[in-house]
Amino acid sequence: MWGRAQELTYIEKEGVQGVVLPYDDGRLGFLALLPAEGESVRELAQGLRRTPLSAYLAAGEKESVFVILPKFSVEYGLKSFKDALSDMGLSVAFDAATAKFPAMVSDAAGPVYIGDVLQKVRLDVHELGTEAAAATAVIMDAGGSMAEVLSFDRPFLYAIVDLETGLPLFMGIMENPA
Numbered sequence: 754m755w756g757r758a759q760e761l762t763y764i765e766k767e768g769v770q771g772v773v774l775p776y777d778d779g780r781l782g783f784l785a786l787l788p789a790e791g792e793s794v795r796e797l798a799q800g801l802r803r804t805p806l807s808a809y810l811a812a813g814e815k816e817s818v819f820v821i822l823p824k825f826s827v828e829y830g831l832k833s834f835k836d837a838l839s840d841m842g843l844s845v846a847f848d849a850a851t852a853k854f855p856a857m858v859s860d861a862a863g864p865v866y867i868g869d870v871l872q873k874v875r876l877d878v879h880e881l882g883t884e885a886a887a888a889t890a891v892i893m894d895a896g897g898s899m900a901e902v903l904s905f906d907r908p909f910l911y912a913i914v915d916l917e918t919g920l921p922l923f924m925g926i927m928e929n930p931a
Contacts, residue, residue: 759817759818760815760816760817760818761773761774761775761815761816761817761818761820762775762782762810762813762814762815762816763813763814763815763816763818763903764786764809764810764812764813765812766804766808766809766812767789767804768788768789768790768792769786769787769788769789769797769809770786770787770903771784771785771786771787771809771813771903772784772785772818772820772903773810773813773914773916774820775916776882776883779916780915780916780917781913781914781915781916781922782913782914782916783878783883783911783912783913784806784809784810784911784912784913784914784921785820785822785905785909785910785911786809786909786910786911786912787903787905787907787909788908788909788910793908794908794909794910794926794927794928795926797910798910798926805919806912806914806919806920806921806924807918807919807920810914810916810919811919818903819903820903820905821903821904821905821906822878822905823905823927823930824878824879824880825877825878825927825930826875826876826877826878827874827875827876827925827927828873828874828875828876829873829874829875829925830873830874832871832872832873833869833870833871834870834871834872835847835867835869835870838870846866846867847866847867847868848866849864849866849894850864852864852865852866852867854866854893864895865893865894865895866893866894866895867891867892867893867894868892868893868894869891869892870889870890870891870892871889871890871892872887872888872889872890873887873888874886874887874923875887876913876923876925878911883913885913885922885923887923905927905930906930907930908926908927908928908929908930909926909927909930910924910925910926910927911924911925911926911927912924912925
């Protein structure tokens with residue numbers, strides 16, 4: 754995909770180049786970041802711990818940019834978030850001895866706790882925009898129940914971001930844009 758040069762938010766920070774393609778409502782946008790020459794896209798992704806997406810967004814300036822971006826579809830399925838949620842302090846909900854969900858079942862059913870949290874995500878990027886979907890399943894257990902030319906022609910990081918908060922709604926790596 755490519756388009757005519759237009760005023761977009763162009764990002765250049767620490768050798769990283771990027772662009773924000775705004776959606777109709779202006780609150781959300783598609784962010785694409787191209788790592789610095791010699792840096793891998795995975796290094797860029799790992800570096801988001803020290804330089805968050807919001808810092809890249811803040812470095813953006815309106816410029817005339819000609820963007821070349823591949824069409825792509827990605828699907829990531831059934832990832833377990835049990836460990837991540839436990840690490841964030843929700844381990845009590847995953848433990849039959851400490852979890853408390855009295856509004857869901859009576860005590861007669863046995864201890865009720867979260868067995869797992871699974872998520873599946875799909876993202877399609879094409880000329881007309883972006884389609885994104887996510888489905889999350891919480892599995893309950895209970896005593897045994899369940900103008901610049903910016904060509905993204907090498908691996909890059911992408912995200913759909915809330916432009917007011919800088920927080921990503923979806924984020925991924927395009928390893929093979931060909």
